[in-house]
Amino acid sequence: DTGVSQNPRHKITKRGQNVTFRCDPISEHNRLYWYRQTLGQGPEFLTYFQNEAQLEKSRLLSDRFSAERPKGSFSTLEIQRTEQGDSAMYLCASSLAGQGPHQPQHFGDGTRLSIL
Amino acid sequence: DQQVKQNSPSLSVQEGRISILNCDYTNSMFDYFLWYKKYPAEGPTFLISISSIKDKNEDGRFTVFLNKSAKHLSLHIVPSQPGDSAVYFCAATGVAAGNKLTFGGGTRVLVKP
Numbered sequence: 001d002t003g004v005s006q007n008p009r010h011k012i013t014k015r016g017q018n019v020t021f022r023c024d025p026i027s028e029h030n031r032l033y034w035y036r037q038t039l040g041q042g043p044e045f046l047t048y049f050q051n052e053a054q055l056e057k058s059r060l061l062s063d064r065f066s067a068e069r070p071k072g073s074f075s076t077l078e079i080q081r082t083e084q085g086d087s088a089m090y091l092c093a094s095s096l097a098g099q100g101p102h103q104p105q106h107f108g109d110g111t112r113l114s115i116l
Numbered sequence: 117d118q119q120v121k122q123n124s125p126s127l128s129v130q131e132g133r134i135s136i137l138n139c140d141y142t143n144s145m146f147d148y149f150l151w152y153k154k155y156p157a158e159g160p161t162f163l164i165s166i167s168s169i170k171d172k173n174e175d176g177r178f179t180v181f182l183n184k185s186a187k188h189l190s191l192h193i194v195p196s197q198p199g200d201s202a203v204y205f206c207a208a209t210g211v212a213a214g215n216k217l218t219f220g221g222g223t224r225v226l227v228k229p
Contacts, residue, residue, distance in 0.1 A: 004159070033216065042120075042205050042219030043160065056214050091159055093217075102148040102167060102209070105217060107159035 002026060004108035006092050012114045013082060020078045021111045025094030032075050033105060034067055035091040036060065043091055049075060050097060079113075087115045119143045120208050122220035130228055135193040137223050139206030142187060146208035150217070151180060151191045154203045163204075164191070196227045 005024040013019050025032045031050050035043035046065070047057045051072040061067075064083075069075040079086055089112050093105035121140045129135045137151075147168040152160035166173040166180045166189065173180050179192045193200055206220040 006159075031215070035217075040221070042207075042221050043217070045216040045218070048214075048216060056216065058216075093159075097215075102165070104150055104162045104165055106162060107152075109157070109159045 004092055004094055004106055006090075006108035006111050008111055009109065010112045010114070012116065014116050015082055015084060017082055018078065018080045019082060019113060020076055021090055021092075021113075022074060022076050023092030023094075023108060024074045025092070026096075026106060029094035029096050029106075030072070031095045031097050031105075032069055033093040033095075034075070034077050035093065035107075037089040037091060037110070038087075046077075082113075082115050084115050087113055089113075117142075118221075119146075120206060120218050120220040122204075122206055122223050124223050125221070126224040126226070128226045128228065129196050131198055132195045135191075135196045135200065135225055135227070137191040137193075137204050137206070137225070139189050139191075139220050140187060141189075141208050141218075143208070143213065143218070144187075145210050145212040146218070147210040147212075148208070149180070149182060149189050150207045150209075151178075152205045152207060152219075153200075154205060154222070160205055168210075193225075196225075198227050198229050201225055201227045 033048040034046040037043040049069040089110040091110045093107045095105045150165040151163045207217040
């Protein structure tokens with residue numbers, strides 16, 4: 001399977017714990033995005049990387065959230081001191097920059113976070 | 117401030133008929149528009165896109181129309197099939213918008229056999 005891969009698929013944790021999610025993009029894609037989706041809403045942008053550089057962060061991304069893409073391949077999203085409001089589906093997407101003005105983003109199946 | 121809106125939360129259509137999904141946007145900086153389809157417990161799957169230099173793009177049973185003056189786009193699915201039953205999201209982006217996707221709230225489509 002050469003699509004975007006996200007792990008774990010589902011994470012249940014107690015409030016106050018730290019969690020980390022991993023995303024493996026499509027191998028030749030140099031852009032990687034994180035989104036969050038809550039029930040009944042469309043995905044909302046959190047942050048994105050071009051290669052290893054984090055180019056933009058949404059104001060939704062509080063200081064409890066941190067994302068990395070250390071070698072420009074896989075990425076991790078960490079949430080510290082989780083809160084009830086962090087319960088959501090966390091989606092990762094990747095795309096190829098430099099092949100024309102626009103390229104579609106391709107999504108993984110997400111990590112569903114449930115805070116007890 | 118919702119920059120991309122899908123005003124119909126749901127749509128029911130008979131198999132074989134046309135499904136028309138609508139989307140409105142407010143940000144003039146958007147110049148690339150996409151439609152995604154989402155099944156439960158899966159991520160959004162890219163369907164079709166259109167650049168602002170075009171007013172129509174077709175791919176098999178899917179056609180997207182863009183009306184820039186009205187800041188409106190629509191997705192036509194014809195003929196509709198039961199496997200098309202899913203939630204459809206409209207999304208918009210652009211270089212000036214930082215290449216990130218801004219999504220509408222989605223339209224749930226049910227195709228009845």
